[in-house]
Amino acid sequence: MSEIQDISYASIEQLFNTLNGYELSYAYRGDFSQKLTDSILALSETKMEAINEPLKNRKKVYFIMVESLQNITRHQDADVLEGFFSIHKSQTGFLITSGNAIENAQVAPLKEKFDKINAMSPEQLKEHYYEVLNEGGFSEKGGAGLGLIEMVRKSGNKLSYEFVKVDDVHSFFYYQINVKTGGEGDSHSSDTLQNNFALAKSVHHVIDESHVKLFFHGRFEHESLKSLISMAETSLSMSVNNSLKKTVVAVMIEMLQNISYHGADQTENANDKPGLIMLCEEADAYYMITGNYIKNEKVEKFEDHVAQINTLNSDGLNQLYNEVILRENKVGDKGAGLGLIDLRFKTQNKIETKILKRNESRSFLIVKARINF
Numbered sequence: 220m221s222e223i224q225d226i227s228y229a230s231i232e233q234l235f236n237t238l239n240g241y242e243l244s245y246a247y248r249g250d251f252s253q254k255l256t257d258s259i260l261a262l263s264e265t266k267m268e269a270i271n272e273p274l275k276n277r278k279k280v281y282f283i284m285v286e287s288l289q290n291i292t293r294h295q296d297a298d299v300l301e302g303f304f305s306i307h308k309s310q311t312g313f314l315i316t317s318g319n320a321i322e323n324a325q326v327a328p329l330k331e332k333f334d335k336i337n338a339m340s341p342e343q344l345k346e347h348y349y350e351v352l353n354e355g356g357f358s359e360k361g362g363a364g365l366g367l368i369e370m371v372r373k374s375g376n377k378l379s380y381e382f383v384k385v386d387d388v389h390s391f392f393y394y395q396i397n398v399k400t401g402g403e404g405d406s407h408s409s410d411t412l413q414n415n416f417a418l419a420k421s422v423h424h425v426i427d428e429s430h431v432k433l434f435f436h437g438r439f440e441h442e443s444l445k446s447l448i449s450m451a452e453t454s455l456s457m458s459v460n461n462s463l464k465k466t467v468v469a470v471m472i473e474m475l476q477n478i479s480y481h482g483a484d485q486t487e488n489a490n491d492k493p494g495l496i497m498l499c500e501e502a503d504a505y506y507m508i509t510g511n512y513i514k515n516e517k518v519e520k521f522e523d524h525v526a527q528i529n530t531l532n533s534d535g536l537n538q539l540y541n542e543v544i545l546r547e548n549k550v551g552d553k554g555a556g557l558g559l560i561d562l563r564f565k566t567q568n569k570i571e572t573k574i575l576k577r578n579e580s581r582s583f584l585i586v587k588a589r590i591n592f
Contacts, residue, residue: 232575232583234425235495235510237418238436242270243308245435246422247454249301255453256288262446263306266437270308276400279373280306280313283396286366287317296320299389303423316395316419323390326382333394336367337377344372375399379416395419426497429508433498439475448472451498455505463592467505469565470588471496473558474509480558481521482511483581505590513584518574521584528559529569536563566590 238244243266247259263284267277288304295302296319303318321329339347348368371378380394395416426434432454435447448468455464475496482492495510513521531539543556562570571587 231425231495231508231510231585234422235436235493235583237421238307238495239493241307241309241437243267243306243437244422245433245437246303246305246426246431247433247450248303248423248426249432249454251288251291251295251302251304252453253292255450256292258446258450258453259288259304260284262450265446266308272308272400276313276398280315280398282373283313283315283370283398286370287315287394287396290366291317291319294319294321296389300385300391303393303427305419305422307418312400313398314395314419315398316393316416316423318391318393318423320385320389321382321392323384323388326390326392329392330380330382332364332367333378333380336364336371339371341372344368348372370396373398381416381420393420429497430499430501431497432500434496436493436495438493439478444472444475454498456500459592463505463590466565466590467498467507470507470562470590471498473562473565474507474586474588477558477562477586478509478511481513481517481584483514484512503592505592507588507590509584509586511584512577512581513574515576515580515582518576518582518584522572522574524556524559525570525572528563531563533564536560540564562588 243263245262247255249255260281264277264281267280272280284306291302291304299320302320303316305314305316307314336344336347348365351365351368367378374396376397376399378394378396380392383391383393385391393416422434425431433451439447448471451471452464452468455467459467475494478492478494478496482494484492492511497506497508499506499508527539528536540557540560543560546556559570566588568589568591571589573585575583575585577583
């Protein structure tokens with residue numbers, strides 16, 4: 220078994236378990252271009268349709284996402300700290316969080332603006348919206364609070380925010396809104412908002428710590444893969460050539476398929492296979508990391524297969540590939556053993572794994588692939 224030296228196993232598994240209660244959960248850290256925001260929105264639309272979210276809720280969530288992403292695009296200062304966006308869908312609603320670096324001089328005015336909007340009743344918000352609109356309240360960076368007012372009105376919740384000091388000049392500004400969808404157990408007290416806010420911040424901490432550009436947790440339906448892959452392509456550096464982009468996408472597909480073949484839910488009776496995927500960027504390589512549960516009865520075979528693949532050169536891999544094709548054609552399980560071999564071919568690097576046994580039936584599997592620049 221290979222060791223993954225630069226990743227916190229415990230934090231990844233803890234994050235995976237925390238997010239298992241959410242139907243949809245993903246995050247992005249980096250430069251928010253228009254193309255990237257379009258991909259984020261497309262993925263959200265696809266996922267909301269896949270889980271049969273009512274059209275009324277989809278429209279509210281889409282509007283708030285657009286406003287949040289536009290605010291990051293307008294105000295981001297990637298030279299200080301890269302922007303952050305996350306969305307989590309639970310039974311009771313959507314939790315949408317944004318973050319970007321600002322100058323400390325902006326903290327007090329922003330706090331005053333948020334507190335003023337949060338203190339207003341629905342009727343006051345409506346009046347205030349038209350007041351700002353009639354006064355021509357626009358700045359070079361967009362509407363002077365119009366988007367924030369509409370976010371509160373459409374969501375039915377107040378805006379939660381926090382400023383984290385970076386240095387003497389800058390702070391990182393988080394703000395979040397919880398979109399009510401009327402699910403069972405819908406609770407939106409200030410305590411609940413703070414707890415959910417802590418969740419988004421913990422996601423940000425993990426992806427920042429591991430240099431993650433793109434993070435996704437959930438069920439990998441076919442419909443959402445196209446948007447997820449588009450996000451991955453767009454998140455790559457502008458200097459990345461098309462050949463490398465194709466390799467990154469191919470590796471992502473192979474690793475997602477690996478989850479479908481070997482993945483398992485935490486419980487014996489569940490049929491779905493949730494997974495986690497991260498695209499990380501280092502100075503000399505991209506890394507694709509997946510995390511999922513696996514049945515203990517599959518662990519030994521999986522480890523032996525990876526160990527064998529990692530010892531082979533190109534000729535040996537070609538021979539093994541042909542052997543696996545013949546074997547799988549006979550047993551009718553085509554593809555289950557080819558993915559990891561393809562992964563070695565595409566990356567030209569050894570596959571790194573970590574398996575953490577959790578109980579008598581399940582282990583947590585982390586797989587990491589390095590893609591050299």
